Amino acid sequence: MRNIIRAQMQLGECDISAIAFDCFSRDDILRLLRGLRHIYTTEPLREAVFAILADVLPVRADGEAFVSADTGRPGMSQWRILVLGTLRQGLNADYDRVQEFANQHRLVRQMLGHSDWSDEDRYSLQTLKDNLRLFTPEVLERINQCRCRQGGTRPCQTPS
Template sequence: MRKSYEPQMRFGATPIAQLQLNLNCRDEIVPFLAALRHVYLDGPLRRSLTNLIAQDVSELSRRDTGRPGFDDWQILVLAVLRMN
């Protein structure tokens, strides 16, 4: 059962909108994390991207049966970080 993303937060988790990114850091990952935060907070953009991933990942399979796997949002994050 693959979902688009899990809206329910876990206990003790910091909301994505409240994450503090160190913009003075010279690491290359900080701009990617800022972009991912922007995409996550923009609902229509997030839905359109996760729909594109859903079409690509489960083109021939059913999304409503089977064991749980990565959400489409998790696939997007891992793909962006891999390309970094």
């Protein structure tokens, strides 16, 4: 069973639309995170992107069909696959670097839906490999085309 994103925020989590970015930073990570926040906060765009991600399912162990999105144990949410997959593809990063971002980078962890002070969840290297191998450059290109049809990203704005 693969969720899109948790509907209910946990204690200590920050709403993705309220994450504060340094608007003067030219770092490539922040540019990617701002684009992801735009996807998250623009409902028609978010729905279109998650429809694309619904097609991203692993193949069953027998190799004959895709796993069911509705049954089984919970996998990594589509939002987390989108965030980490975008960082991996956008930065041309290896899995070790993505693991470091997912476990140590404060803004990335906020974007993944983790709280700042009480969340001890960590991503293993194998979990990242198993989930992010599904997020191919072709999937990213489909998302990029969808984003372009929806009207691009807006400039950096600090939440009020």
